[in-house]
Amino acid sequence: xxxGVVTFPGTLDDVDAQRAVRYADGxxxxxxxxxxxxxxxxxxxxxxxxxxxxxxxxxxxxxxxPVMREVVEAANKGxxxxxxxxxxxxxxxxxxxxxxxxxxxxxxxxxxxxWLRVENTSTAWTTRYDRDAEILVPLKSGEGGYQADDDTLKxxxxxxxxxxxxxxxxxxxxRNDIAGITNARGNVVGLMPHPEHAxxxxxxxxxxxxxxxxxxxxxxxxx
Amino acid sequence: xxxxxxNAESTPDQEQPxxxxxxxxxxxxxxxxxxxxxxxxxxxxxxxxxxxEHCSYKSSKVHLKYFGDTTTDEMRAKMLAGIGxxxxxxxxxxxxxxxxxxxxxxxxxxxxxxxxxxxxxxxIVRDVLAMGARPLAVMDPLRFGRxxxxxxxxxxxxxxxxxxxxxxxxxxxxxxxxxxFDESYQGNPLVNALCVGAMRVEDLHLAHAxxxxxxxxxxxxxxxxxxxxxxxxxxxxxxxxxxxKRKKLPSVQVGDPFTEKVLxxxxxxxxxxGLVAGIxxxxxxxxxxxxxxxxxxxxxxxxxxxxxxxxxxxxxTPAEILSSESQERxxxxxxxxxxxxxxxxxxxxxxxxxxxxxxxxGDRLVITFHDEVVVDVPPRTVAHEGPVYHRPIERPADQDDxxxxxPDSLPRPAEExxxxxxxxxxxxxxxxxxxxxxQQYDRYVRGGTVLAQPSDGGMIRIxxxxxxxxxxxxxxxxxxxRLDPYEGAKLALAEAYRNVATTGATPVAVTNCLNFxxxxxxxxxxxxxxxxxxxxxxxxxxxxxxxxxxxxxYNQTGSxxxxxxxxxxxxxxxxxxxxxxxxxxxxxAGETLLLLGETRDEFGGSxxxxxVHGHLxxxxxxxxxxxxxxxxxxxxxxxxxxxxxxxHDLSEGGLAQALVETCLIGEVxxxxxxxxxxxxxxxxxxxxxxxxxxxxxxxxRFTDMCTARRLPWRKVGVVDPESQALEVQGLGxxxxxxLREAWEGTLPALFG
Numbered sequence: 001x002x003x004g005v006v007t008f009p010g011t012l013d014d015v016d017a018q019r020a021v022r023y024a025d026g027x028x029x030x031x032x033x034x035x036x037x038x039x040x041x042x043x044x045x046x047x048x049x050x051x052x053x054x055x056x057x058x059x060x061x062x063x064x065x066p067v068m069r070e071v072v073e074a075a076n077k078g079x080x081x082x083x084x085x086x087x088x089x090x091x092x093x094x095x096x097x098x099x100x101x102x103x104x105x106x107x108x109x110x111x112x113x114x115w116l117r118v119e120n121t122s123t124a125w126t127t128r129y130d131r132d133a134e135i136l137v138p139l140k141s142g143e144g145g146y147q148a149d150d151d152t153l154k155x156x157x158x159x160x161x162x163x164x165x166x167x168x169x170x171x172x173x174x175r176n177d178i179a180g181i182t183n184a185r186g187n188v189v190g191l192m193p194h195p196e197h198a199x200x201x202x203x204x205x206x207x208x209x210x211x212x213x214x215x216x217x218x219x220x221x222x223x
Numbered sequence: 224x225x226x227x228x229x230n231a232e233s234t235p236d237q238e239q240p241x242x243x244x245x246x247x248x249x250x251x252x253x254x255x256x257x258x259x260x261x262x263x264x265x266x267x268x269x270x271x272x273x274x275x276e277h278c279s280y281k282s283s284k285v286h287l288k289y290f291g292d293t294t295t296d297e298m299r300a301k302m303l304a305g306i307g308x309x310x311x312x313x314x315x316x317x318x319x320x321x322x323x324x325x326x327x328x329x330x331x332x333x334x335x336x337x338x339x340x341x342x343x344x345x346x347i348v349r350d351v352l353a354m355g356a357r358p359l360a361v362m363d364p365l366r367f368g369r370x371x372x373x374x375x376x377x378x379x380x381x382x383x384x385x386x387x388x389x390x391x392x393x394x395x396x397x398x399x400x401x402x403x404f405d406e407s408y409q410g411n412p413l414v415n416a417l418c419v420g421a422m423r424v425e426d427l428h429l430a431h432a433x434x435x436x437x438x439x440x441x442x443x444x445x446x447x448x449x450x451x452x453x454x455x456x457x458x459x460x461x462x463x464x465x466x467x468k469r470k471k472l473p474s475v476q477v478g479d480p481f482t483e484k485v486l487x488x489x490x491x492x493x494x495x496x497g498l499v500a501g502i503x504x505x506x507x508x509x510x511x512x513x514x515x516x517x518x519x520x521x522x523x524x525x526x527x528x529x530x531x532x533x534x535x536x537x538x539x540t541p542a543e544i545l546s547s548e549s550q551e552r553x554x555x556x557x558x559x560x561x562x563x564x565x566x567x568x569x570x571x572x573x574x575x576x577x578x579x580x581x582x583x584x585g586d587r588l589v590i591t592f593h594d595e596v597v598v599d600v601p602p603r604t605v606a607h608e609g610p611v612y613h614r615p616i617e618r619p620a621d622q623d624d625x626x627x628x629x630p631d632s633l634p635r636p637a638e639e640x641x642x643x644x645x646x647x648x649x650x651x652x653x654x655x656x657x658x659x660x661x662q663q664y665d666r667y668v669r670g671g672t673v674l675a676q677p678s679d680g681g682m683i684r685i686x687x688x689x690x691x692x693x694x695x696x697x698x699x700x701x702x703x704x705r706l707d708p709y710e711g712a713k714l715a716l717a718e719a720y721r722n723v724a725t726t727g728a729t730p731v732a733v734t735n736c737l738n739f740x741x742x743x744x745x746x747x748x749x750x751x752x753x754x755x756x757x758x759x760x761x762x763x764x765x766x767x768x769x770x771x772x773x774x775x776x777y778n779q780t781g782s783x784x785x786x787x788x789x790x791x792x793x794x795x796x797x798x799x800x801x802x803x804x805x806x807x808x809x810x811x812a813g814e815t816l817l818l819l820g821e822t823r824d825e826f827g828g829s830x831x832x833x834x835v836h837g838h839l840x841x842x843x844x845x846x847x848x849x850x851x852x853x854x855x856x857x858x859x860x861x862x863x864x865x866x867x868x869x870x871h872d873l874s875e876g877g878l879a880q881a882l883v884e885t886c887l888i889g890e891v892x893x894x895x896x897x898x899x900x901x902x903x904x905x906x907x908x909x910x911x912x913x914x915x916x917x918x919x920x921x922x923x924r925f926t927d928m929c930t931a932r933r934l935p936w937r938k939v940g941v942v943d944p945e946s947q948a949l950e951v952q953g954l955g956x957x958x959x960x961x962l963r964e965a966w967e968g969t970l971p972a973l974f975g
Contacts (some may be wrong), residue, residue, distance in 0.1 A: 111661075
């Protein structure tokens with residue numbers, strides 16, 4: 001399994017995403033923002049950070065990066081794509097996923113260990129979880145509040161496209177406590193919390209996040 | 224008109240605003256003597272900023288020498304670079320070198336909390352980068368005035384947001400630090416920033432400019448008018464006459480963490496490709512500092528073309544360009560044949576890089592501006608041969624009264640009040656949970672964080688193959704230091720040392736950030752001298768060297784100085800981070816709680832005296848560094864043999880606070896049975912103590928080891944996984960929910 005990990009200037013969690021791929025016995029392939037080249041990978045992770053400084057709006061500039069044109073094209077053809085935190089913001093800006101992420105309702109950056117409920121276990125990235133399993137992974141973001149209009153929310157709920165939901169107190173004002181969603185096809189998933197920081201209980205709160213990368217392994221092997 | 228050397232020679236009597244720039248009459252006279260003429264505006268700007276207290280250490284130098292005098296060859300054995308370099312470097316084994324340093328950014332953070340704190344982080348990270356290391360983590364020891372004061376509500380949220388905003392965007396985990404409240408910091412908060420980085424031993428880069436013909440390349444952000452500070456005196460003189468009024472920018476620098484992140488990655492690629500012969504970060508004093516230090520460190524001279532510096536403001540004068548403290552800039556010395564490759568790496572990262580000069584024959588630093596010479600100086604006179612003062616020293620007149628006013632006369636609580644006191648103390652601003660602060664910091668990025676707040680020390684993994692890592696802690700109790708600066712500095716060292724040992728790591732090196740009042744006050748200089756001696760003597764006793772440090776003077780409001788605050792940072796090494804000792808109990812089924820060390824009736828400078836009685840007097844707790852060393856060895860041995868399942872250092876708030884924290888962090892209850900006078904047992908702040916949890920199966924083996932090594936120990940309780948309460952035998956119990964509400968409620972209630 002070869003998994004591309006995109007690096008924009010200002011990407012921070014690329015080393016973590018690469019490590020998570022390795023922990024799932026995959027080969028991590030660094031993808032440079034300026035290249036029109038996915039190097040034949042089986043899947044792509046757009047990791048967290050502050051791409052291009054996020055000065056205009058989180059993810060707003062990154063969506064125009066040359067590599068993103070290739071990612072969007074591949075995703076539309078069914079390649080598994082995962083956006084984590086800033087990567088989720090980039091995927092919404094690139095219209096691979098609906099909605100937008102806004103400033104946390106309390107206006108502070110929040111870094112904490114967060115319980116999530118896995119509500120959709122049929123995406124390319126979540127098959128290894130039991131439905132309604134609760135997992136503990138880090139959340140760390142200043143603009144993590146998920147927003148979408150009522151119709152979009154209804155559609156997401158009706159089609160069971162809410163993949164992860166916050167358990168307990170809503171940490172950032174996300175509508176419907178949404179932590180992560182998928183596209184209609186189930187190959188693209190975006191979430192604000194960081195499964196790649198929860199692949200080893202030594203350095204994370206748990207290894208609950210590893211399931212996402214192992215799920216991908218199953219998806220790629222099946223494909 | 225630009226003030227050139229030629230102009231200065233022909234107008235020897237022109238008046239210059241040297242006093243406004245902070246130079247004394249005799250210092251100005253010395254500059255003239257060195258140059259054999261009056262300085263140009265640009266030279267005056269350079270000398271005034273480089274000879275400032277901040278850059279030249281002119282009041283502290285004679286005292287800091289003591290660190291070197293007390294460091295033995297044996298202590299130096301693992302030190303690869305020490306005091307005088309951008310940051311100290313220590314060999315930690317497996318071919319890894321670790322560099323760490325802490326620096327103050329106090330005054331800017333009071334003026335502009337967010338940017339002051341943010342650029343404090345940015346500056347220390349570049350110091351570590353300039354050693355050739357990848358920055359790996361940061362920590363921030365912070366001190367504020369009264370928590371309920373209105374100004375604290377302005378300063379604290381801004382500083383915390385600035386530390387987080389910059390560090391988070393830079394992608395460095397924040398793994399610890401301090402938040403302390405004391406009235407003395409009301410008009411003078413302390414923002415100290417620590418960074419730790421690592422490199423392979425062979426990749427160590429020192430600031431050198433040797434090699435005639437080597438090119439000097441400035442890369443990173445453009446140079447602007449921010450952070451110019453005092454030099455604007457020169458600007459206004461020049462410009463009010465000719466160009467009319469000009470907008471002055473704030474003298475606090477403005478940070479751009481995204482640019483710094485790119486600068487780090489770009490620099491590391493440049494190092495990895497061997498394209499850098501010498502490197503210097505641009506921090507305080509900007510190009511003045513970088514060019515004079517690089518030139519001093521080499522064996523030749525240097526020529527710099529100032530007009531080539533990329534600017535972000537129009538009509539900047541040479542003095543302004545030299546003094547600008549615009550952030551996110553580095554200066555490299557590059558061999559001529561590597562320039563092209565150097566530029567290619569910078570282009571890949573979209574980093575602006577400009578060849579601004581070259582290393583020359585001779586020993587002068589010559590700076591031109593559109594082909595006219597504006598600076599022509601011996602660089603060492605700027606960078607290293609500044610004035611040195613022997614400031615008057617006098618023991619403060621009130622020191623004896625302060626020490627005579629012991630806490631013995633303070634009313635102590637009755638036994639039935641003790642449980643309430645446990646809660647009251649847990650909720651007190653200095654002991655309450657720091658979560659409101661630390662959850663604004665990313666502690667996970669890069670995936671190497673093994674321990675972070677609220678653990679006693681932060682720990683990061685350096686080598687993913689072997690598991691080798693380092694632990695760090697910074698500490699200082701300013702009240703102890705006020706009561707006895709010599710012993711207080713040793714106590715700060717003892718606590719940082721103990722905190723590192725409590726994680727299972729072996730302490731190996733020390734850094735410091737010495738925050739004091741005005742050096743012109745003999746009483747402050749006495750505190751300073753005593754603290755330096757205490758710290759140096761303490762390090763000699765423990766056998767670990769001071770590898771670097773920073774001095775911040777003039778921390779006072781009017782004539783009232785802050786509590787003397789020598790923040791001590793200790794670095795420890797652990798061969799495998801998988802054996803780290805966690806802080807919370809309950810990880811193993813059936814644990815016994817042991818208290819290592821001795822408890823005495825010691826309340827001078829304690830949190831209890833401070834919080835309950837607003838009292839400061841008497842003597843601080845006794846410090847015994849031999850005991851601290853033994854305690855450290857026992858903890859490391861216990862960790863190595865898997866005998867310890869959790870450990871927590873006892874410090875402010877004593878055993879009671881340690882129990883509250885270890886229960887809440889582990890989310891399990893405990894039953895404890897302290898002996899003797901319960902108030903003393905629970906709240907005394909005797910040093911040299913650690914609370915450890917050992918699995919019942921290891922209890923005999925561990926206590927036998929303590930006994931054999933003559934480390935006093937006592938069984939003080941058991942962990943009770945079934946209980947959700949802290950029970951103190953003879954007093955009753957407090958539900959953990961209640962304790963959590965007390966401990967975690969305070970800072971959110973104060974700061975929202």
